[in-house]
Amino acid sequence: EVQLLESGGGLVQPGGSLRLSCEASGFSFSSYAMSWVRQAPGKGLEWVSGISGSYGSGSGGVTYYADSVKGRFTISRDNAKNSLYLQMNSLRAEDTAVYYCAKDATLSTKARLVGWFDPWGQGTLVIFSS
């Protein structure tokens, strides 16, 4: 069974930093692109960032970001640990949300990001505290 387990959320102050983690199991983690998607309280879904998987002998890891987080957030992965990360710096009130880790639903050529997701983790809550 594919499982994604996020952690690392919590209270954060203005300008603060937080590192989210997503531990994956039940599939060949290195082969799949992964993304972070967030949901502000009572709002819809917003894609935050994605990262390609590994292809051949390369480590992969081509990264993509939404404009709202570019330059502040960094996505990364450690295939040896089956883990995905989101380093969030210079946090703002509008970053308050549940952050979901999501697996690309299908393998693609050269492990590139395809961009539709199955499954999603249960989410971790990041709350901005003034």
Add this chain to the structure above:
Amino acid sequence: EIVMTQSPGTLSVSPGERATLSCRASQSVSSNLAWYQQKPGQAPRLLIYGASTRATGIPARFSGSGSGTEFTLTISRLQSEDFAVYYCQQYNDWPPLTFGGGTKVEIK
């Protein structure tokens, strides 16, 4: 950025009835469109990809149609477990990947 617009915002339907949800893209996304279901306190679940292909384990009462800029999710006979929020998402032209604002299907 491709903007996805869902309508209506809320749909009131009686159990056993049909629900029709719409999703419009600001430019063509071909058939690169997914639908997700989200229940309160839960993560989204993939229902449909490629505009019309049901994901593994999704009941046949869920169907998707459309291409280009106009898409529809139909739930043929609503069951109690289908009352939820539904999101469409395009993956044709990115970044960014974009979602619609959601349609809440509630009990009439």
